Structures are given as structure tokens and as C-alpha cells.
Amino acid sequence: LSVSHHNGIRVEWRNRESMSDEEFKECANLFSEHYGIWGMFSGQLAGKRIRLSAAELGRRLAPSGTSALLAYADRQLVGQAFSLQSIIPNQVRVTWVTQLVVHEDWRHRGIATRLLNSIWAFSNDFAWGLVTANPLTVRASEKTTRRRCTPKVIRKHLKALGRVCNDIEYVKGKELCVDEERSKVNTEFHIDHSPIEELKRQYPRKWRLGSLEEGEEWLAFTFGEQRQAAWSREDLESALQNSESILREAYQRMNLDACHGWAQHAPQEVEFVENVVALSMPATVVDFGCGHGRHVLEFAKRGCECHGVDFLRGAIEKARERLDTCSELAVTFSSGDCRSIDLGQQFDLGLCVYDVVGSYADDAENRKLLQNVAKHVREGGFLVLSVMNMELTAAIAKQAGDVYDNPHLLQELEPADIMQKTGNVFDPNHFLIDSESDIVYRKEQFSEDGLPSSELIVRDRRYRREDVLKMCAEIGFEPILCRYVQAGRWEKELHATDVKAKEILFIGRKTS
Numbered sequence: 316l317s318v319s320h321h322n323g324i325r326v327e328w329r330n331r332e333s334m335s336d337e338e339f340k341e342c343a344n345l346f347s348e349h350y351g352i353w354g355m356f357s358g359q360l361a362g363k364r365i366r367l368s369a370a371e372l373g374r375r376l377a378p379s380g381t382s383a384l385l386a387y388a389d390r391q392l393v394g395q396a397f398s399l400q401s402i403i404p405n406q407v408r409v410t411w412v413t414q415l416v417v418h419e420d421w422r423h424r425g426i427a428t429r430l431l432n433s434i435w436a437f438s439n440d441f442a443w444g445l446v447t448a449n450p451l452t453v454r455a456s457e458k459t460t461r462r463r464c465t466p467k468v469i470r471k472h473l474k475a476l477g478r479v480c481n482d483i484e485y486v487k488g489k490e491l492c493v494d495e496e497r498s499k500v501n502t503e504f505h506i507d508h509s510p511i512e513e514l515k516r517q518y519p520r521k522w523r524l525g526s527l528e529e530g531e532e533w534l535a536f537t538f539g540e541q542r543q544a545a546w547s548r549e550d551l552e553s554a555l556q557n558s559e560s561i562l563r564e565a566y567q568r569m570n571l572d573a574c575h576g577w578a579q580h581a582p583q584e585v586e587f588v589e590n591v592v593a594l595s596m597p598a599t600v601v602d603f604g605c606g607h608g609r610h611v612l613e614f615a616k617r618g619c620e621c622h623g624v625d626f627l628r629g630a631i632e633k634a635r636e637r638l639d640t641c642s643e644l645a646v647t648f649s650s651g652d653c654r655s656i657d658l659g660q661q662f663d664l665g666l667c668v669y670d671v672v673g674s675y676a677d678d679a680e681n682r683k684l685l686q687n688v689a690k691h692v693r694e695g696g697f698l699v700l701s702v703m704n705m706e707l708t709a710a711i712a713k714q715a716g717d718v719y720d721n722p723h724l725l726q727e728l729e730p731a732d733i734m735q736k737t738g739n740v741f742d743p744n745h746f747l748i749d750s751e752s753d754i755v756y757r758k759e760q761f762s763e764d765g766l767p768s769s770e771l772i773v774r775d776r777r778y779r780r781e782d783v784l785k786m787c788a789e790i791g792f793e794p795i796l797c798r799y800v801q802a803g804r805w806e807k808e809l810h811a812t813d814v815k816a817k818e819i820l821f822i823g824r825k826t827s
């Protein structure tokens with residue numbers, strides 16, 4: 316479903332319904348070989364490995380609606396986590412990790428933490444947790460949520476947790492035993508408890524969940540109402556480290572066609588460009604970061620030969636589908652990285668619009684992308700560039716500060732589902748400007764789009780008019796116009812801080 320690579324470990328999401336029998340078997344094997352040993356009250360099984368068949372694993376640990384997160388080293392399955400996200404009455408979300416196991420040879424390499432961090436969905440979710448007899452798993456889940464499992468708080472929300480229990484076989488109908496000093500449930504899962512005391516000693520703080528009797532496991536949950544431990548600078552950096560894969564995933568989840576107002580005006584925009592640059596037909600056009608190809612298709616309808624490039628395979632597939640419905644047009648699409656792709660050809664007009672430049676927090680990457688666009692435009696040819704307006708952003712901002720010196724600013728930023736729903740990334744309640752770097756941060760929540768729910772930190776770089784003029788001069792373009800504009804109304808120059816002026820449009824001619 317979706318994949319990420321890190322330190323040689325590949326992590327893939329599956330939803331339960333799409334998992335093959337073979338994959339269930341593989342998961343059952345990993346569980347059976349590496350989960351744990353039956354305890355002394357398990358009769359004949361005592362001392363033997365706890366084994367599950369593929370069918371039992373499916374039934375007991377993967378109820379309908381579960382997502383599985385599988386960690387591979389090369390082709391070997393080395394870790395797995397199953398989780399169920401349930402919406403309970405009043406529309407609150409509970410995430411329950413129904414199973415977590417890491418291959419013994421691959422422990423202490425951060426795989427469990429990575430799996431839990433990937434399952435971590437929304438910072439304002441109602442409840443997040445699991446049932447386990449392993450103190451280190453409790454600790455890992457507290458690290459993920461940055462909140463402590465506290466019996467008093469768990470007790471307050473027992474009714475809500477009880478609702479989710481009904482969907483999970485190993486806790487269904489079981490009494491949740493929670494008071495001021497304990498939080499546990501008798502799952503009748505007689506795993507060997509002998510390593511527990513030693514593991515509890517490794518726990519950094521006072522153990523709060525009580526001790527376990529035979530057959531019991533801890534009910535370890537944290538809640539959105541609990542304050543999170545403050546991010547350190549390292550926490551901030553690690554949250555941002557995956558910026559590029561985050562960026563791709565964020566784009567993948569953008570719902571361009573359906574409801575993003577800014578993406579509905581390609582015909583008017585292309586007509587405006589044609590009026591300004593008066594292309595002589597048949598002209599050639601290239602679009603870097605073409606998305607679903609809306610601008611190239613419009614240029615092609617006017618007789619141009621066009622090429623669109625985007626690094627999202629999903630976007631290119633959509634663009635090709637659109638092309639299928641008007642196959643007489645001269646358009647080709649390539650999937651590739653606009654910072655480095657070489658199309659082996661120069662075009663009459665290069666297009667790079669709607670915040671392709673500005674995608675990167677590291678401005679050197681934005682420049683690399685722009686330089687590559689310039690390389691693909693012939694001398695005397697044209698560039699059409701649009702980027703997000705920093706003047707307006709700064710004028711309406713409610714939150715600003717040095718994020719690296721004050722990581723809590725970002726931690727406390729209110730999340731939103733703007734990219735999935737409206738695309739209005741100028742809502743001042745939901746962005747934060749880093750005053751040191753002119754980078755804008757948002758916390759974007761994605762759900763119900765076929766991928767697992769997740770909250771991503773999305774950063775972008777916005778510009779002022781003088782930045783754009785300078786950047787374009789550096790790559791050899793002389794301006795024909797450079798103005799603050801509204802989507803679809805490029806003919807009208809707006810004031811820099813007009814609330815409609817979300818973009819800066821540059822049209823220029825290549826002189827060198």
C-alpha cells in the first residue's frame with residue numbers, strides 16, 4: 316500500500332482485506348518463532364513457544380478493519396504490527412495495537428519504535444494503546460505518544476475502551492481491571508512472566524500499572540487529553556528528518572480534482588499565458604511538477620506538443636487516464652524527479668506552477684529544480700512560474716517563532732486536514748512561520764483515503780516578489796511580468812497582502 320525505507324529496513328502497509336494467505340502465514344511464522352514462551356500454568360505447553368496458525372492469527376489479532384505494518388530486511392519479515400483504528404460514538408478515534416513482534420535477531424535496532432511511530436496517527440486522537448505483558452512494549456508505546464499510561468486516566472475512559480474491546484477477540488467480554496494503582500485485563504494468555512521483573516527494572520520511572528497475575532496483561536493506554544512531554548530539539552529533528560518521503564506522501568494524498576478550489580482554472584490560466592507570450596504553433600511545452608496534467612492538456616488542445624513530468628506515479632497515472640479520453644492530443648508524461656530528470660530536449664515554454672518550487676525546506680533543492688526547468692527551455696523561450704506568496708502569509712500569520720529554539724511551538728500547533736479537504740494552506744489558525752528561515756509549517760491529518768490515517772508535518776518555502784525576480788534572473792530569465800495573483804485570475808495584478816493574492820506569477824523570456 317505505502318512503503319518507506321530507512322536503515323536498510325523496508326516498511327509496508329497492508330490492510331487486512333488485501334493480505335494474501337502467504338502473508339498471513341509469514342506473519343504467523345514470525346509470531347510463532349519470536350513472540351514468547353508459555354508460562355508454568357499452561358499445562359503441557361509450559362516452556363514451549365507460543366504458536367499461532369495463520370487462521371488463528373487472522374481471527375484473534377486481525378479483526379476486520381485492521382491494518383498491518385510489515386518490516387522487511389531484504390525479503391525477510393523481521394517485524395510486524397497490527398492495529399485497529401476505531402471511531403466510537405461522538406466521533407472519537409481509538410487506535411489499538413493488537414499485536415507487535417520483532418524477530419529476536421533484529422531487536423534493539425529501533426524496529427518496534429519505528430512500527431509504533433508509523434501507526435501513531437493523530438496527536439489529538441482520543442486514545443492510543445495496547446494490551447501486553449511486556450514492560451518494554453508499554454515503554455515503547457509511551458515514547459510514541461509522549462504520554463504516560465496512568466491508571467487514573469485509563470479508568471476515567473474505561474467505558475470508551477470497553478466499546479473497542481467488543482471488536483477484538485482476546486479482550487472481548489473480559490473484565491478490565493483498573494483502579495488508582497493497576498490497569499490490567501485477564502486475557503487468559505499464560506505467557507511466561509519470569510522476565511518481567513528484570514524488564515521492569517529497566518523501566519526508567521516508577522512502574523504505575525501494577526503487577527500481573529498469571530494470565531493477565533497490562534491495559535496500557537494514553538489519551539489525547541493528556542499533555543505530551545515537550546519535544547527536545549532532537550525530537551523535532553527526527554520528526555522532520557523524513558521530510559522528503561513525507562512530502563511525497565502528502566502530495567499523494569492531495570485531492571486535487573474534487574475540491575481544491577485553486578486547481579479548477581487551467582483553461583483561463585493557459586489562455587492568459589498564450590495572450591502574454593503569443594506562441595507560434597506548433598510550439599513545444601514542458602510542465603515540471605505537472606500533477607494530473609491539467610495545464611499541458613490545455614496547451615495541447617491549443618495545438619502545442621507537450622510533455623509533463625511529476626515524481627508521483629499516482630499523479631502520472633491520473634494524467635495518462637485523462638489523456639486517454641482525448642487521445643488525439645500530442646502529450647507525453649514521464650514520472651521522474653524534476654530536480655534531475657534530463658529529457659534530452661529544449662522546449663519553447665517551460666511551466667512550473669502552483670508551488671512545485673517551494674516544496675523543499677532546503678532552498679538549494681528548490682533552486683536545483685528551477686535550474687533544471689531553465690535547462691529545458693531554449694534561448695528566447697519562456698518560463699511560467701508560480702510560487703506561494705510570503706508577503707500575504709506573513710501579514711496574516713498568527714503564529715511565528717524560531718522552531719528549532721522552541722520546538723514546542725510546532726508541537727502545539729493545531730493540526731488540520733486542509734490538504735485532503737480544501738487545499739487552503741493560508742488558514743492562519745493552522746500554520747506557523749519559522750521566523751529564522753521563512754519556512755511555513757503545518758500539521759496535516761489524512762484519513763479515509765485508502766491509506767492508513769496519519770498526521771504529517773508539511774513544510775513549504777514561500778517567497779516575496781523580489782526573491783522571485785532574483786531567482787529567475789540567476790537562471791537567465793528576463794521578466795515580462797511578475798505579480799501577486801489569485802488562482803484563475805492571472806490577468807489581474809493584486810496588492811501583495813490582498814487576501815486573494817496567494818500566488819506570485821512570473822512570466823519571463825530566456826536571454827542566456
Ligand SMILES: C[S@@+](CC[C@H](N)C(=O)[O-])C[C@H]1O[C@@H](n2cnc3c(N)ncnc32)[C@H](O)[C@@H]1O
Nearest residue numbers: 566604605606625626627652653654668669671
Ligand atoms: C501543488 S502540486 C501542483 C501540480 C500542478 N502543477 C497543478 O498546477 O495542478 C505540486 C506538484 O509538484 C510535484 N513535485 C514536487 N516536487 C517534485 C519533484 N522534485 N519532482 C517531480 N515532481 C515534483 C508534486 O508531486 C505535485 O504533483
